[in-house]
Structures are given as C-alpha cells and as structure tokens.
Amino acid sequence: MKPIKVGLLGIGTVGAGTFNVLARNQEEITRRAGRGIEIIAVADLNTARANELTGGKCKVVADAREIVNDPEIDIVIELIGGYGIARELVLQAIANGKHVVTANKALLATHGNEIFAAAQAKGVMVAFEAAVAGGIPIIKSLREGLTANRIQWLAGIINGTTNFILSEMRDKGLDFDTVLKEAQRLGYAEADPTFDIEGVDAAHKATIMSAIAFGIPVQFDKAHVEGITKLQAVDIQYAEQLGYRIKLLGIAKRAVVNGVEGIELRVHPTLIPAKRLIANVEGAMNAVLVQGDAVGATLYYGKGAGAEPTASAVIADLVDITRLATADPEHRVPHLAFQPNALTDIQILPMSEITTSYYLRLNVVDQPGVLADLTRILADATISIDAMMQKEPADNETRTDIVILTHQTQEKNVVAAIAKMEALSTVLGEVTKIRLENLS
Amino acid sequence: MKPIKVGLLGIGTVGAGTFNVLARNQEEITRRAGRGIEIIAVADLNTARANELTGGKCKVVADAREIVNDPEIDIVIELIGGYGIARELVLQAIANGKHVVTANKALLATHGNEIFAAAQAKGVMVAFEAAVAGGIPIIKSLREGLTANRIQWLAGIINGTTNFILSEMRDKGLDFDTVLKEAQRLGYAEADPTFDIEGVDAAHKATIMSAIAFGIPVQFDKAHVEGITKLQAVDIQYAEQLGYRIKLLGIAKRAVVNGVEGIELRVHPTLIPAKRLIANVEGAMNAVLVQGDAVGATLYYGKGAGAEPTASAVIADLVDITRLATADPEHRVPHLAFQPNALTDIQILPMSEITTSYYLRLNVVDQPGVLADLTRILADATISIDAMMQKEPADNETRTDIVILTHQTQEKNVVAAIAKMEALSTVLGEVTKIRLENLS
Known part of the structure; x- marks a missing residue:
C-alpha cells in the first residue's frame, strides 16, 4: 500500500521531534501500521531553519495554507499553537477533507466543540493525544x-x-x-x-x-x-x-x-x-x-512535555488515523469518547458548590481564647476538624501560626468561615486556604 | 443499529463481574460504543449458579460448544482458563468466524501463535487486554x-x-x-x-x-x-x-x-x-x-486482578471489537502489535547471556582474609563492586553475613564466581543471588 501523506504545520521543538522520530523509527512504525507514514511538506515562517531540520527530505513552505489546501496531503499535523491562525488552519484542513493531528490543548479546550462538530460533519478524524500529558497515552x-x-x-x-x-x-x-x-x-x-x-x-x-x-x-x-x-x-x-x-x-x-x-x-x-x-x-x-x-x-x-515524548503521542495518532482512514466514520472512536449525539448536559458546578477538605493557615496573636474563637466559627459552619497544629511562637514574637485540616465540606462554607476568622482581631492578615484531596 | 451478540464461556469470578458491569453500565457503554453489547448466552458446568447469577436474563447452557457453534453469536468471551478445553473452544469459535475475547494468559503465552494465525486466516479478532495486569490498559x-x-x-x-x-x-x-x-x-x-x-x-x-x-x-x-x-x-x-x-x-x-x-x-x-x-x-x-x-x-x-477490574478490560475489548467488527481486517490493530508478516526472529537469550547487576549474600566465618578472597574472585571475573556491607557477628557467633552489590555483568560470570566462592572453606552454605535493576 502507498504511504499515507502528511503535512506538518510548524517545525519548532515538537515538530522537529516528530520529524526525527518518524525518520528514525520508520521501519518499526511501518511494521506496526502496515503502511508507510511520510511527511511530504512542512510549513514554517522560518523556512531556512525548516530546510535545515528536514535536510531537503521534503518540501518546505512559508504559507501553511499551501499545505492545508494541498490535495495530495491526507493528514495535517498542527503544531503552531494558540487560538488564532491555528483554529483557521485546522478548520480549513477539515473542510478540505483532511484528518488532523494536533497538540494544541488551548485550541481544543476553547474551540473543541466547533472543531469536533466540523470534523464529524466532514467524516474526518481530529486526534489529540499530544494535547494532554505529552507522551503518556492518557x-x-x-x-x-x-x-x-x-x-x-x-x-x-x-x-x-x-x-x-x-x-x-x-x-x-x-x-x-x-x-x-x-x-x-x-x-x-x-x-x-x-x-x-x-x-x-x-x-x-x-x-x-x-x-x-x-x-x-x-x-x-x-x-x-x-x-x-x-x-x-x-x-x-x-x-x-x-x-x-x-x-x-x-x-x-x-x-x-x-x-x-x-x-x-x-x-x-x-x-x-x-x-x-x-x-x-x-x-x-x-x-x-x-x-x-x-x-x-x-x-x-x-x-508530559519535550520534543520526543510529545512526538511519541503525535505519531501514535498518525498510526491510528492510518489504520482507520479507510474505515467508515461511524466505527471510529468518537472524538470525545462518547458518540456525538450521546453527550449529556450535566452542568459544571460553580466553585462555591464543590466539596473537598481544606488546609487553613492562620497567623494569630498568641493569646488565650484564640483557638476557642476559631473552633467555634468552624463548629457554627458545621465544618469538622481533622487535624490541628499550633506552632510555638519564635523568640520575642507574639504571633504564631495555626494550621487546621478540615474534613469534607462545601467550598462556600469554608469561604464564609474564613471571612469570620479574618474579622477577628486576633487573626492577622489573610487566612491561607489550600484544598486537600485524599484521592482514595 | 442492533446490539452485538456475545456468548460467555465460564461465569466464575471474572465472568460474573463482566456480566454485572455490562448490565450496570449498559447505558454509558452504549453511548461510547454507539451500539448495544448484549450477553445472550452463558455456558458453565454449574448451570444452577449461572442461572442465579444471570437472573434469567440470558440463556444458560452446560456445554460451551453450544455457544461456540451458535450462529447468532458474534463474539465469544473465554473465561474458562487453562490450556486444554479453552484452546479447543477458542479455535472452534475462530473457525466459526467469531471474534474472541479472553483473559487466559496461560493459553496465549503457550498457544498464542497458533491462535493468532487462525484468527488472522479467518479475519477475526482475538482480544486479550484482560490477560495482562487486569484492568490496566497496558x-x-x-x-x-x-x-x-x-x-x-x-x-x-x-x-x-x-x-x-x-x-x-x-x-x-x-x-x-x-x-x-x-x-x-x-x-x-x-x-x-x-x-x-x-x-x-x-x-x-x-x-x-x-x-x-x-x-x-x-x-x-x-x-x-x-x-x-x-x-x-x-x-x-x-x-x-x-x-x-x-x-x-x-x-x-x-x-x-x-x-x-x-x-x-x-x-x-x-x-x-x-x-x-x-x-x-x-x-x-x-x-x-x-x-x-x-x-x-x-x-x-x-x-491487576479481581472481578470488576478484570471485567473492565474484557468489556473494553468488547467495545473495541464492536467498533471494528465491520472494518476490513487489514486495518485493525494487529494481534501482536506488528503486522503478522513483519514479526522478526530476534532470539530470546539464554539466561547465561543476560546482563544485570547482582545482590549477593554470603554467610562467612568471621576471620581475616575472607573479604580479600571474595574480592579477588570478583576481580578475576572482572565483576566490579558497587557496594558492600559486612554485618557485625551476633554475640557468641563466629559467622556473619556479607552483602555485595555488583555493577552490571553477565549472568554466567556471576554464576562462575559464586561457584568459586562456595568452594571457599570460609563461605558457609550457598550464596544467595538476587538480580538488581536500576530501571533508569
């Protein structure tokens, strides 16, 4: 079978890594994919550097549109980054019936719904393993x-x-x-x-x-x-x-x-x-x-980053697309894991509604009754205490740190309790709040 | 699209887990797969227990051949284990054009080449995520x-x-x-x-x-x-x-x-x-x-084990097969990752040829010259020492332990050196040898 033809947009760190790994492991990758994968064109504003990196082994152009509109190209790799031109190019590649591989998390997190819908409508794949956690196949x-x-x-x-x-x-x-x-x-x-x-x-x-x-x-x-x-x-x-x-x-x-x-x-x-x-x-x-x-x-x-780890994810996507390019679109893995018509509208909660535990650090005046005031505020807010640590004041100091770990509670309860604590004359400055997860 | 039809061979721990998870998460799984996945028949010698576990929701038979030969069934899950009847049933299922999902590592490690070749010839898939490390998608x-x-x-x-x-x-x-x-x-x-x-x-x-x-x-x-x-x-x-x-x-x-x-x-x-x-x-x-x-x-x-973690892997395979069932076989992921005609004949090395580091523990008579003898034996074998630890003898004891960590060397060198050490009158009993890997 003829090699699948790939155009690369942006040959910076990850682009160069992708080019190099694909060349170095060409034989091994072809043994897996059952078909060669060939970068035939690279677009980068710095054409001199692009020519140097590719060593004359493929076409180099300054204008990414040349690649996106090249009828010979099956897959476009977008490694430009950002939301502006990258979005335009990805959408144009999709409109031209090309599959897209991208490492651009900013683009997908903000314009993903539009991009996946366009890809779905056109029957092409947008793959993005490299967008999250580099080479880890998460x-x-x-x-x-x-x-x-x-x-x-x-x-x-x-x-x-x-x-x-x-x-x-x-x-x-x-x-x-x-x-x-x-x-x-x-x-x-x-x-x-x-x-x-x-x-x-x-x-x-x-x-x-x-x-x-x-x-x-x-x-x-x-x-x-x-x-x-x-x-x-x-x-x-x-x-x-x-x-x-x-x-x-x-x-x-x-x-x-x-x-x-x-x-x-x-x-x-x-x-x-x-x-x-x-x-x-x-x-x-x-x-x-x-x-x-x-x-x-x-x-x-x-x-989670770096030239070759990220290239590892980009190329895994190329292999997947190479395998599935001829499959009918409805049998491919859906972009967002669930079939597009099966997404749900479960709402993302406002932060005030989330539940977790908290680490609170307060700088307090070292005098009797401070702890009683703090624990009363927490008890009134029905926040129970998991652990508490009061540091000895340093020599010649009248202030000290109190650290409190709470059990699980809603964020809004803690925010309200902190406001009351900060209103105490014995609590100095702001209360430091860091969330705590048991992950079990 | 009509649900894909599955037959389950063996409803022990993992089989019951598979049945339960598939029922419990049916909606979520269908949203992902784009098609229902339905266990329509279970074979188990203990039909009473099988009937109890499946609650009358599917056919229960004692003879696994009934499932393997059932023209209605698209995928057979083999959870019987062992090399005997399991091998026969898997090969028969393949011969009948059914895809197979198995958790049977013993079977695949010993008869995998035969099974994968049969599946390849017949154009069906044999999936085995559950055979290694339970629910981890390794x-x-x-x-x-x-x-x-x-x-x-x-x-x-x-x-x-x-x-x-x-x-x-x-x-x-x-x-x-x-x-x-x-x-x-x-x-x-x-x-x-x-x-x-x-x-x-x-x-x-x-x-x-x-x-x-x-x-x-x-x-x-x-x-x-x-x-x-x-x-x-x-x-x-x-x-x-x-x-x-x-x-x-x-x-x-x-x-x-x-x-x-x-x-x-x-x-x-x-x-x-x-x-x-x-x-x-x-x-x-x-x-x-x-x-x-x-x-x-x-x-x-x-x-790496347990009913539901292993079921997680079995069902992931069912979803993959459901997606790829209609794809042409040459675009599926090859059983052993590489295309069947692209396997290599790199040899597996005999243990004497492997290279690693070693932990050696010797029980020795606590007298001058012992360490000199040991280090001389290692030096003669060109094995260099990374660390050494000699324990104080216990009270009233004349023997003590010496522990040596070596740098990397070939197994045969260490085996030869150990034979020489054991021949020393000051070395008591056998030398304990444990391999050491830096994993970096």
Missing part, C-alpha cells in the same frame, strides 16, 4: 481503555513546569520566585510562564479530559483556575509535617448537589497524602489518576 | 499508545499475589511461609498458589508483553522463570538498608550480545532503588514500566 486510555467504566473522578499532575517548581520548593525549602528563576534558567519554565504558573495550561488539559471522562462538551470557561504563584514555602513545610505533599492538580469529578448531578472542574494547589503514588511524582513528570467504578484507581505516568 | 498502551517508539525494555509487577506477599514480608518482617498462609486466608493467594509464587503466571504475562513490545512470536518456553519461594526476610531487610526494595518483576529487554541483537525474557525477584515509583507499588497492585526511545519511561498502575 487520551487513549480514557477513551478506549476504560470504556467499561463509569468514571467517577480523575486528578492529574498535568503541567511539568509547576510540578518541577513545587518539587524544588519542597526539596530545597526555597520560595516560589527563586525557584521560578531557576526553572527558567534550566528551560523548565518559559520566559513568559503565565499559562503554566497560573494554572491555565493545566485547566486546558483538565477540560479536555473532563469531556472524555463524562461525555460532556469542552467548557474551559467554566473551569476554576488557580495557579501556584501564591504558595509559600511555609505551607509546603507544614503540609509535609502533617504527612502531605502539595501538587498542582487538575481535577474533574462527578458530584451530586441538592440531588442534581454536576461536574467539578478545577485546577488548584492541593494537599495529597504523601504515601499516595501520585504524591511522589517529582520534577517535570506528569501523572493522571483515574477512578472508574469497575477498574478502581489506575494511574498513568510519564514525561 | 496491552492497548503498548500496542497502540506507544507505536512511535522502539521499545527498549519493560519491567512489570504483574502478579498481585506475590506483590502482596513481598509487601507484607517487608512491612511486618515476616518470612515467606507465614505470609503465604495469611495471603491464602485473605483470598490474595489461591489454595494451590504454585503458578503465582513460582513466577509462572508473571512469566505468561511477560511473554505476551515481550511479543507486543518487540514484534516477536510468543515464546513462553524460552522465558526464565523464578519465583519468590526462596526469598528470606533477611534479604528484604538488607536490601532496605542499602536503599532497595525487592519486587517480583517480569522483564523483557533488548540486548546485544557479541554484536547480535537478542531479547532478555525473565521473571525473578529483583532489587529496585526504593525511590523509583514502581518500587512503591504495594499490596496486590500491579504496575508496568515501559522504556521507549522517544517517550522515555511511562508507567501504568492499577489493580
């Missing part, structure tokens, strides 16, 4: 490996930059700003790290996984997004003393509020029991923990 | 998720019984026999635990994974199989003191010996650095670590 596992299950929740370390920063903060006791600079120097954080450290990238990925897990449309605008920029070294230490690690988790979870089913979709720093396997995922590594009703907990771990 | 991940990669090695904790026993031995400092009895009492070990504790079950699974990883036929007869029955509590303690855990690993690895490529296929107790994620997989859980040249290391973790 999309395939969720979408095909766990089809027997009603997924109850998933929680993932799905941003390597923030996990690297948190690991370093813990290991070396350094504060966020210092470690961020180090991460930038080492290439683990970008010059503008906003999307990573503010949790936006993780929220894009959590949004995509929530759709696949529960059979709902992608709804990034309803996700709660909270990064790690306000985390203090002292919270990491206190968490450690209590037997927890702090990780930035992307969480998607079924919940029932007032008898109505809803979905929690949230990204925030989270205390996790240190003995959990996922609590021990360090450095820039990624891991996703999925709870299904039949299988129980399964975990998927690996590199 | 077959799918290896076969479809990592298609971009040249797999370099994989190492798995793929037998829950032995992992439970090793975890208990470490946690409680108990010896093997005591913990085995406890495991039997708790239902983690069978009345006849031979296949588990002697490593045979793990070797079946490792054999299947080796085929998929490297594109070779299944060759169980060439696997090195070593169980945990000879492990002593003291070795687990010494390993711990040196920073290692002992796990029963199934290992499949590319190696080059004298310029010729070969495959190491081996199951044995293994020291692993305690800080590795897989070293912290405790109790009856399973995990498989896979090293690909592009993706690096990925790890898959979950329950």
Whole structure:
C-alpha cells in the first residue's frame, strides 16, 4: 500500500521531534501500521531553519495554507499553537477533507466543540493525544481503555513546569520566585510562564479530559483556575509535617448537589497524602489518576512535555488515523469518547458548590481564647476538624501560626468561615486556604 | 443499529463481574460504543449458579460448544482458563468466524501463535487486554499508545499475589511461609498458589508483553522463570538498608550480545532503588514500566486482578471489537502489535547471556582474609563492586553475613564466581543471588 501523506504545520521543538522520530523509527512504525507514514511538506515562517531540520527530505513552505489546501496531503499535523491562525488552519484542513493531528490543548479546550462538530460533519478524524500529558497515552486510555467504566473522578499532575517548581520548593525549602528563576534558567519554565504558573495550561488539559471522562462538551470557561504563584514555602513545610505533599492538580469529578448531578472542574494547589503514588511524582513528570467504578484507581505516568515524548503521542495518532482512514466514520472512536449525539448536559458546578477538605493557615496573636474563637466559627459552619497544629511562637514574637485540616465540606462554607476568622482581631492578615484531596 | 451478540464461556469470578458491569453500565457503554453489547448466552458446568447469577436474563447452557457453534453469536468471551478445553473452544469459535475475547494468559503465552494465525486466516479478532495486569490498559498502551517508539525494555509487577506477599514480608518482617498462609486466608493467594509464587503466571504475562513490545512470536518456553519461594526476610531487610526494595518483576529487554541483537525474557525477584515509583507499588497492585526511545519511561498502575477490574478490560475489548467488527481486517490493530508478516526472529537469550547487576549474600566465618578472597574472585571475573556491607557477628557467633552489590555483568560470570566462592572453606552454605535493576 502507498504511504499515507502528511503535512506538518510548524517545525519548532515538537515538530522537529516528530520529524526525527518518524525518520528514525520508520521501519518499526511501518511494521506496526502496515503502511508507510511520510511527511511530504512542512510549513514554517522560518523556512531556512525548516530546510535545515528536514535536510531537503521534503518540501518546505512559508504559507501553511499551501499545505492545508494541498490535495495530495491526507493528514495535517498542527503544531503552531494558540487560538488564532491555528483554529483557521485546522478548520480549513477539515473542510478540505483532511484528518488532523494536533497538540494544541488551548485550541481544543476553547474551540473543541466547533472543531469536533466540523470534523464529524466532514467524516474526518481530529486526534489529540499530544494535547494532554505529552507522551503518556492518557487520551487513549480514557477513551478506549476504560470504556467499561463509569468514571467517577480523575486528578492529574498535568503541567511539568509547576510540578518541577513545587518539587524544588519542597526539596530545597526555597520560595516560589527563586525557584521560578531557576526553572527558567534550566528551560523548565518559559520566559513568559503565565499559562503554566497560573494554572491555565493545566485547566486546558483538565477540560479536555473532563469531556472524555463524562461525555460532556469542552467548557474551559467554566473551569476554576488557580495557579501556584501564591504558595509559600511555609505551607509546603507544614503540609509535609502533617504527612502531605502539595501538587498542582487538575481535577474533574462527578458530584451530586441538592440531588442534581454536576461536574467539578478545577485546577488548584492541593494537599495529597504523601504515601499516595501520585504524591511522589517529582520534577517535570506528569501523572493522571483515574477512578472508574469497575477498574478502581489506575494511574498513568510519564514525561508530559519535550520534543520526543510529545512526538511519541503525535505519531501514535498518525498510526491510528492510518489504520482507520479507510474505515467508515461511524466505527471510529468518537472524538470525545462518547458518540456525538450521546453527550449529556450535566452542568459544571460553580466553585462555591464543590466539596473537598481544606488546609487553613492562620497567623494569630498568641493569646488565650484564640483557638476557642476559631473552633467555634468552624463548629457554627458545621465544618469538622481533622487535624490541628499550633506552632510555638519564635523568640520575642507574639504571633504564631495555626494550621487546621478540615474534613469534607462545601467550598462556600469554608469561604464564609474564613471571612469570620479574618474579622477577628486576633487573626492577622489573610487566612491561607489550600484544598486537600485524599484521592482514595 | 442492533446490539452485538456475545456468548460467555465460564461465569466464575471474572465472568460474573463482566456480566454485572455490562448490565450496570449498559447505558454509558452504549453511548461510547454507539451500539448495544448484549450477553445472550452463558455456558458453565454449574448451570444452577449461572442461572442465579444471570437472573434469567440470558440463556444458560452446560456445554460451551453450544455457544461456540451458535450462529447468532458474534463474539465469544473465554473465561474458562487453562490450556486444554479453552484452546479447543477458542479455535472452534475462530473457525466459526467469531471474534474472541479472553483473559487466559496461560493459553496465549503457550498457544498464542497458533491462535493468532487462525484468527488472522479467518479475519477475526482475538482480544486479550484482560490477560495482562487486569484492568490496566497496558496491552492497548503498548500496542497502540506507544507505536512511535522502539521499545527498549519493560519491567512489570504483574502478579498481585506475590506483590502482596513481598509487601507484607517487608512491612511486618515476616518470612515467606507465614505470609503465604495469611495471603491464602485473605483470598490474595489461591489454595494451590504454585503458578503465582513460582513466577509462572508473571512469566505468561511477560511473554505476551515481550511479543507486543518487540514484534516477536510468543515464546513462553524460552522465558526464565523464578519465583519468590526462596526469598528470606533477611534479604528484604538488607536490601532496605542499602536503599532497595525487592519486587517480583517480569522483564523483557533488548540486548546485544557479541554484536547480535537478542531479547532478555525473565521473571525473578529483583532489587529496585526504593525511590523509583514502581518500587512503591504495594499490596496486590500491579504496575508496568515501559522504556521507549522517544517517550522515555511511562508507567501504568492499577489493580491487576479481581472481578470488576478484570471485567473492565474484557468489556473494553468488547467495545473495541464492536467498533471494528465491520472494518476490513487489514486495518485493525494487529494481534501482536506488528503486522503478522513483519514479526522478526530476534532470539530470546539464554539466561547465561543476560546482563544485570547482582545482590549477593554470603554467610562467612568471621576471620581475616575472607573479604580479600571474595574480592579477588570478583576481580578475576572482572565483576566490579558497587557496594558492600559486612554485618557485625551476633554475640557468641563466629559467622556473619556479607552483602555485595555488583555493577552490571553477565549472568554466567556471576554464576562462575559464586561457584568459586562456595568452594571457599570460609563461605558457609550457598550464596544467595538476587538480580538488581536500576530501571533508569
């Protein structure tokens, strides 16, 4: 059979990785796919670099439209990123009857519904294993490996930059700003790290996984997004003393509020029991923990970024498409795991309605009655206390830290209780609130 | 579309789990598959129990041949186990043009080549996600998720019984026999635990994974199989003191010996650095670590046995087959990951040719010159020492333990060196040898 023909949009880090891995493992990949997979054209504004990287082995053009409109091309790989031109090109490729492989989580989390509908209408596939957790086959596992299950929740370390920063903060006791600079120097954080450290990238990925897990449309605008920029070294230490690690988790979870089913979709720093396997995922590594009703907990771990790990996912998608290109569309795996006419309208819950446990840190005046006031406020809000730790004040200090771990309660209860605590004259400054998940 | 019709052979633990999960999650599964999946007949010698479990919702027969020969049935699930009647029934189902789903690792590891060839000739699928690591989608991940990669090695904790026993031995400092009895009492070990504790079950699974990883036929007869029955509590303690855990690993690895490529296929107790994620997989859980040249290391973790976790894998296979039943056979995922005409004849290496590191424990007479003799034997065999630990003799004892960790060397070198050590008058009894893998 003739090789399937691929056009590559954008030959940056991942694009070059894809080109190289496909060339290096060509024989092995063909033995699996039963058919060659050939990148015949690359589009990049930097044509000189593109020519250098491809070594004259394929056509190089500056205008991505040439590839999207090339009738010879069967599959377009979109590695440009962002929501603007990438969206246009993907939609044009679909309109031209081409299958699309993309690593663009921002695009799919925000415009996925439009893109998948267009692909469905045209009978082409849009594959995106590389959009979540790099080379870990988490999309395939969720979408095909766990089809027997009603997924109850998933929680993932799905941003390597923030996990690297948190690991370093813990290991070396350094504060966020210092470690961020180090991460930038080492290439683990970008010059503008906003999307990573503010949790936006993780929220894009959590949004995509929530759709696949529960059979709902992608709804990034309803996700709660909270990064790690306000985390203090002292919270990491206190968490450690209590037997927890702090990780930035992307969480998607079924919940029932007032008898109505809803979905929690949230990204925030989270205390996790240190003995959990996922609590021990360090450095820039990624891991996703999925709870299904039949299988129980399964975990998927690996590199979440980088040229070749991401290329691994891009090429796995190319092989899948190569296999299914001639199958009739209704027998392919649905884009969002569930058949398009079988998506449900379960609502994503507002953050005030979610239920979890909490770590609260208060800086207080060290005088009698403070604890009584705090515990009274919690009792009035029907929040029960799981653990409490009061630090000795430092020499010549009249203030000290109190740390409280609560049992499960609704976010709005905790928010209200915190407001009352902050109104006490003995509580200094703001109360630090970090959510806690047992993941069991 | 009409539901696809399934016949179930054997309704024991996993069969009942499959029946129940399919009924409970019917709506969710249909939303994914785009088509209903219906068990219309069950065969079990215990028809009374089968009738009770299925609650009159499907036909129950005693003779499995009735199902295998039923023209109405599209897919046969084989959950009988063993190599005898199960093999006959699977081959007959294939001959009758039915797809087969099986959890039978013993059957596939020993008769897989015959079965896959028959399925290939007939254009039907034989799916076996449930045969390895229960509900963890490891077959799918290896076969479809990592298609971009040249797999370099994989190492798995793929037998829950032995992992439970090793975890208990470490946690409680108990010896093997005591913990085995406890495991039997708790239902983690069978009345006849031979296949588990002697490593045979793990070797079946490792054999299947080796085929998929490297594109070779299944060759169980060439696997090195070593169980945990000879492990002593003291070795687990010494390993711990040196920073290692002992796990029963199934290992499949590319190696080059004298310029010729070969495959190491081996199951044995293994020291692993305690800080590795897989070293912290405790109790009856399973995990498989896979090293690909592009993706690096990925790890898959979950329950490796039990009614519903295994059912999760069986049903995932049913959904895959339901999707691909109408696709032309050459576009399906090949049984052993590589196209049947693209399997290679890389040889599985004899154990003497494999390369790894070693933990050696010697009971010696506590007198001058012993260490000099031992280190001379190792030096002569060009085996270098990574770490050494000599225990203080107990009061009134003249003998003590010496533990040596070696750097990488060939098995035959170590075997020869051990023979020389055992010939020394100062070395008492046999030298304990446990292999050590860094897994990095």
